Amino acid sequence: MLFVDDLAVNCLLTNMLSQLNKIILLLIICSCTLIGPVFSQNTFNFKGKRSKETIAFNKSRGLIILTTYINNKGPFNFILDSGIGLMLITDPTLRDALQLKHVRKITIKGLGEGKDLDAYTTPFLKVKIGNAVAESISAAILDEDIFNLSGYAGIPIHGLIGNDFFESFMVRVYYDAGYLTIYNHRKSRLIRKGLKIPISIEYNKPYINVLVDVGDQKKIPLKMLIDTGAGLPMSLETYKGEAFPLPDKFIQANLGVGLGGNIGGFIGRVDHLRIGKFDIKSPLSSFPFYEDAAAKVTSVPRNGTIGNQLLKKFEIIFDYEKACIYIKPNAEFEIPIAHDMSGMELVSAGDGYNRYFVNRVEPWSAADEFGILKDDELLGINFKPVSQMSFDEITALFKSSDGRTLYIEMRRKEETFIGVLTLKRRI
Helix, strand or coil, X not given: CCCCCHHHHHHHHHHHHHHCCCCXXXXXXXXXXXXXXXXXXXXXXECCCCCEEEEECECHHHCCEEEEEECCEEEEEEEECCCCCCEEECCCCHHHHCCCCCCEEEEECCCCCCCCEEEEEXXXXXXXXXXXXXXXXXXXXXXXXXXXXXXXXXXXXXXXECHHHHCCCEEEEECCCCEEEEECXXXXXHCCCCEEEECEEECCEEEEEEEEEECCEEEEEEEEEECCCCCCXXXXXXXXXXXXXXXXXXXXXXXXXXXXXXXXXXXXXXXXXEECCEEEECCEEEEECHHHCHHHCCCCCCCEEECHHHHCCEEEEEECCCCEEEEEECCCCCCCCCCCCCCEEEEEECCCCCEEEEEEECCCCHHHHHCCCCCCEEEEECCEEHHHCCHHHHHHHHCCCCCCEEEEXXXXXXXXXXXXXXXXXXX
């Protein structure tokens, strides 16, 4: 899945600027410098003499989900997303629950195939994550929860936070262990571990230079957005002003949702991705349709995005102040990145997000051959009710191995049917 990234926020803030008489181009996505009382901003700080803190996070589907309090209310679940500048509240019910004041209505022209959306901006939010507190942060609030991030993650999700947090601390992420440690910048000399790689912070987002091998084209230098909120390993969007060339083998797929609707394209594998001295063999990548993604980039030219399914192969330290990251391979580094072999795109629902419905069936996939249809409900796998399983457990089973047979139970309206699903590698 593809979540809110700089393309969507670009469009959001571009519309803001038209209402502010286009003050300066820099304001397009530089949320920390937006002027006026509606756009006041503050960074996070520790109270007292604290200089670091370790914070556990929920890592559902590879995402970094932090327990967050806003205006002394909560807890709320926010995705830590380095691909977003302005804090974004995706759950519109929070507008009334937090009794937000000084809201201003705006229109978002977004990423994807859908219509424009209404949203609101609000300043003066007090945001607390662990013992780190920001007294006055600006945010945008969607009028409609079009992303259904809760359905994707399998737990309630209320929004995303990015630059405000990353620019306040050095952030060390232990993906495999499920926690991060944040340090104020006075402690930076104590934690420099791993390979140091320079990055650029442009319009409040981190970019990195990498090398990619695709077919006959070797060591192609690319500029990539580092996006901890993107659900795919990598997205290759453009090269030399055109759509990125496809590898020899690929499949067509729905790549996720942006502010404007579904994003279409392809999924394939590149031969190698090199980050610093580390070589990742045959990583998966999405190749979105050019008109859905790259054609809408209006701020920082880039070739694509590196997402959480690839980032979680490393222990990473983000240091925005020094414009670098430190990376060290973890236990997942040598494990190949698998693609779903069922052909079912699932979303969770219900009060506990423990019911799983089919949102899409890929043509010629195992699910298609089984006869599964959109809106069917998955009830059980190998005689275990899926209500007792997490989204990650289900996803792991469907990625496990080519040719593996799974005994599944499905429901379509009032009819229940069972059978053997044989997983099929498609890419």
